[in-house]
Amino acid sequence: MVPLALVTAVVMLVGWFPLTAIWHQQSELNATSAQINAIKSQQRALTLQAKSIDSKSAAILLAREQYQLVSPGQSLIQVLPGVGPNNVDQSTGDPGLQPLVSPSSVSSLATPTTPSSTKHHSSAQAFVSRLVRTLEFWR
Numbered sequence: 001m002v003p004l005a006l007v008t009a010v011v012m013l014v015g016w017f018p019l020t021a022i023w024h025q026q027s028e029l030n031a032t033s034a035q036i037n038a039i040k041s042q043q044r045a046l047t048l049q050a051k052s053i054d055s056k057s058a059a060i061l062l063a064r065e066q067y068q069l070v071s072p073g074q075s076l077i078q079v080l081p082g083v084g085p086n087n088v089d090q091s092t093g094d095p096g097l098q099p100l101v102s103p104s105s106v107s108s109l110a111t112p113t114t115p116s117s118t119k120h121h122s123s124a125q126a127f128v129s130r131l132v133r134t135l136e137f138w139r
Contacts, residue, residue, distance in 0.1 A: 053062055063069040070076050080096075 053059055060071070068076055068078075
């Protein structure tokens, strides 16, 4: 009878004891502790960075290099790379890098982009299309 009572007590203790809850809480505590340590290391790095730019000359240098700021009375001039054999990449989309258009080809650039086929529209759509065609400067 005593061994049966002992086995029953052990089973009840294991069954009712929240071992899995304690295990999960400990893993959450470990993860939170790791996050706290990471934040503390970031704080130390930011404190060192703040101390390094604490002087006025370092702040001016940072403002010029990263934010393109200048002192009052100065002008900022940015020299962009030109088109040449070394830097042929024109994928930036900068219109200043595009070649000039000759005057004879300007008429071919001004071709209308609307389709020439006519479709039957409702009266509201016809009014809007006539209005858009009338106002040439919108194109």
